[in-house]
Amino acid sequence: MVEVRLEGVTKRFGRVTAVNNVNLTFGDGEFTALLGPSGSGKSTILYLVAGIYKPSKGRIYFGDRDVTDLMPNERNIGLVFQNYALYPHMTVYDNIAFPLKLRKTPPEVIRDKVLEVAKFLHIHELLDRYPAQLSGGQQQRVALARALVKEPEVLLLDEPLSNLDALLRIKIRSELKRIQKELGVTAIYVTHDQSEALAMADKVVVINRGVIQQEAPPDTIYNEPRNVFVASFIGSPPANIFPATMDYTEEPCINLPGGTRHCVEDEYAGVLWRMKPSKVIVGFRPEHAEIVENPVDGRPVIVGEVYTVEPLGRENIVTVASEDIHLKVITPPEVRPEAGELVYVAVEKGKLMLFDPQTEVNLRYIAREWSQGG
Amino acid sequence: MARRGRQALFFLLPMLILVVAFYILPLILTAWISFTPLTNWRVRDQLDDFVGLENYVNLYYLARYDPDFHKVLQTTLVFVTFTLFINVVGGLVLAILTYLIDERISLAYRLLWLLPRMTPLAVFGLLWYYFFYGGPQGTLNSFLLKLGVIDEPVRWGTDPAMLPYSAWAIIVFVNGLVGVSYGMIIFYSAFKNIPRELIIAARVDGARTWEVIRHILVPMVRWHIVFVTVWQLLSLITSYTHLFVLVQWSVVDKWYGTTLALYVFNTAFFDVKNQGFAAAAAVILVIIGSILGLVTLRIMRFSQMISPPRGDI
Numbered sequence: 260m261v262e263v264r265l266e267g268v269t270k271r272f273g274r275v276t277a278v279n280n281v282n283l284t285f286g287d288g289e290f291t292a293l294l295g296p297s298g299s300g301k302s303t304i305l306y307l308v309a310g311i312y313k314p315s316k317g318r319i320y321f322g323d324r325d326v327t328d329l330m331p332n333e334r335n336i337g338l339v340f341q342n343y344a345l346y347p348h349m350t351v352y353d354n355i356a357f358p359l360k361l362r363k364t365p366p367e368v369i370r371d372k373v374l375e376v377a378k379f380l381h382i383h384e385l386l387d388r389y390p391a392q393l394s395g396g397q398q399q400r401v402a403l404a405r406a407l408v409k410e411p412e413v414l415l416l417d418e419p420l421s422n423l424d425a426l427l428r429i430k431i432r433s434e435l436k437r438i439q440k441e442l443g444v445t446a447i448y449v450t451h452d453q454s455e456a457l458a459m460a461d462k463v464v465v466i467n468r469g470v471i472q473q474e475a476p477p478d479t480i481y482n483e484p485r486n487v488f489v490a491s492f493i494g495s496p497p498a499n500i501f502p503a504t505m506d507y508t509e510e511p512c513i514n515l516p517g518g519t520r521h522c523v524e525d526e527y528a529g530v531l532w533r534m535k536p537s538k539v540i541v542g543f544r545p546e547h548a549e550i551v552e553n554p555v556d557g558r559p560v561i562v563g564e565v566y567t568v569e570p571l572g573r574e575n576i577v578t579v580a581s582e583d584i585h586l587k588v589i590t591p592p593e594v595r596p597e598a599g600e601l602v603y604v605a606v607e608k609g610k611l612m613l614f615d616p617q618t619e620v621n622l623r624y625i626a627r628e629w630s631q632g633g
Numbered sequence: 634m635a636r637r638g639r640q641a642l643f644f645l646l647p648m649l650i651l652v653v654a655f656y657i658l659p660l661i662l663t664a665w666i667s668f669t670p671l672t673n674w675r676v677r678d679q680l681d682d683f684v685g686l687e688n689y690v691n692l693y694y695l696a697r698y699d700p701d702f703h704k705v706l707q708t709t710l711v712f713v714t715f716t717l718f719i720n721v722v723g724g725l726v727l728a729i730l731t732y733l734i735d736e737r738i739s740l741a742y743r744l745l746w747l748l749p750r751m752t753p754l755a756v757f758g759l760l761w762y763y764f765f766y767g768g769p770q771g772t773l774n775s776f777l778l779k780l781g782v783i784d785e786p787v788r789w790g791t792d793p794a795m796l797p798y799s800a801w802a803i804i805v806f807v808n809g810l811v812g813v814s815y816g817m818i819i820f821y822s823a824f825k826n827i828p829r830e831l832i833i834a835a836r837v838d839g840a841r842t843w844e845v846i847r848h849i850l851v852p853m854v855r856w857h858i859v860f861v862t863v864w865q866l867l868s869l870i871t872s873y874t875h876l877f878v879l880v881q882w883s884v885v886d887k888w889y890g891t892t893l894a895l896y897v898f899n900t901a902f903f904d905v906k907n908q909g910f911a912a913a914a915a916v917i918l919v920i921i922g923s924i925l926g927l928v929t930l931r932i933m934r935f936s937q938m939i940s941p942p943r944g945d946i
Binding site: 309310311330331332336337338340342344346347348357358361362405409 | 836
């Protein structure tokens with residue numbers, strides 16, 4: 260199909276900068292998720308690619324073709340909306356046929372193509388119905404059929420699953436991914452739901468306030484968040500984040516809440532010696548820690564009082580208060596400490612993340628960039 | 634079932650009272666009067682003095698033989714047809730234009746078109762009285778005289794050489810100017826209710842502006858088009874105020890400016906004060922209006938647009 264490239268794209272609405280100097284490549288045939296909170300500019304990027312918005316600055320390319328000044332209909336894209344945007348006064352057949360009719364395709368060809376895509380998406384028995392007579396999942400497929408019937412080079416999906424109920428969402432999620440791989444179309448998927456992004460995408464782009472925070476495969480986003488925002492946005496519940504002071508008397512050590520100390524692993528030691536920050540931001544994921552009765556081995560340990568226990572069946576979420584910091588820990592269902600009990604939170608080895616307090620960037624990335632830079 | 638009936642009656646009652654008091658009763662009264670020789674409001678003497686179908690027979694002869702009444706019927710047909718066309722199609726065009734342009738300009742533009750509706754009838758009438766006045770001081774005449782297009786003043790609405798078309802043009806124009814804003818407002822608000830995504834989707838699907846209008850905007854306001862058409866049709870058949878002013882001030886010819894509704898009004902209250910005869914004409918007018926209204930709903934396939942209720946009571 261085609262690769263989509265944004266070069267230095269900025270979009271302003273009046274005084275608001277929705278997208279700020281974004282350089283981004285959506286790989287040919289890849290499934291990329293644009294992930295961010297509402298108002299982060301992810302939908303704006305999608306609409307810029309679609310041609311509904313014109314960038315205030317920068318260029319957009321489909322392969323070698325500069326499409327910055329082309330109208331949406333000149334770009335050969337398919338777009339699926341959150342609310343499906345089916346034409347309510349047209350039957351399912353006419354909805355799917357609409358883009359072909361506008362291209363003045365001969366009626367026999369339209370018929371064949373509509374039937375083909377309808378069969379592919381299992382909606383060929385609904386062709387005479389009106390959108391109002393369809394369920395949410397069926398409307399979703401019709402919207403997808405209308406986007407695919409044009410045989411687009413780029414498929415744009417704007418939170419297409421968020422109006423569906425939870426069960427259907429998981430079902431269509433896997434189906435959507437299969438369809439995308441089968442057609443080999445370049446797909447850009449906008450969502451605020453991290454589980455969708457992580458489950459479906461080949462590459463996840465995390466956006467906040469119009470700026471790209473991280474661009475990486477799902478497991479990297481999850482395990483090695485580039486900055487505090489990504490760490491605190493991804494995960495359910497998200498990573499525990501708190502500030503801590505440093506002590507460099509012998510080696511770089513962190514003063515953890517509750518009065519314990521943890522001297523850092525080698526991968527952080529070098530960068531900490533060089534930067535010598537008096538404070539760092541510490542983070543770890545709730546699933547990378549456990550509640551222990553005695554501090555053991557060399558694991559970082561935080562002392563605190565049990566605040567609440569939320570049993571979820573498969574697991575419990577235990578909130579531990581240490582000084583004025585609340586930490587969440589995911590425990591097996593049988594671990595149910597009493598509220599008020601004094602416990603130790605032990606973080607798995609190598610799972611403690613440290614961030615530069617100024618830039619909020621993960622020290623691991625700073626170390627890596629330094630070693631690459633020489 | 635009885636309970637449902639009672640509930641239905643409860644909700645319908647306020648409107649029923651209004652309809653009975655201000656529509657059914659006057660209608661019965663009018664029908665009653667149409668069988669009496671009532672003139673000059675001599676109610677005590679003539680209201681129980683039945684003359685059978687005499688008024689209707691007179692109306693029939695008038696329709697058959699009176700050249701002035703022929704003019705009234707022709708005028709009614711032309712006036713209703715053309716003004717209705719302007720009100721619906723013009724309203725739709727204005728609504729589309731105001732929908733497509735920038736919101737601030739659009740607002741000013743819509744306000745401008747609402748002015749004729751906001752202007753008091755007498756002022757609006759006076760405006761056109763001056764504009765089409767037959768002497769050299771008339772606005773249009775003086776303008777054209779200065780430009781040298783005409784050599785002497787034209788009696789726009791009354792010159793026999795240009796009748797009936799000039800008079801018809803004036804009454805259609807003046808009424809259309811008032812009526813077109815109604816459709817514009819209804820259609821514009823209907824357009825505003827169309828989800829933005831539908832327009833974007835159509836654009837992405839490859840629709841140019843004209844195709845968006847044809848395939849999305851207009852079909853999605855079909856219900857509103859039916860409503861405005863029927864509403865305007867019935868108001869045009871029965872309204873006479875603007876025409877009354879134009880005729881009374883001799884802006885247009887008396888007969889080529891008079892529709893059936895104005896004829897009824899003049900006959901009952903103004904010229905000959907023959908209420909019995911006017912009532913007979915009014916009854917015919919109501920029957921024509923009802924039939925035309927139903928036919929229009931039928932043509933526009935109203936029954937297919939009715940959806941089942943959204944909730945039970």
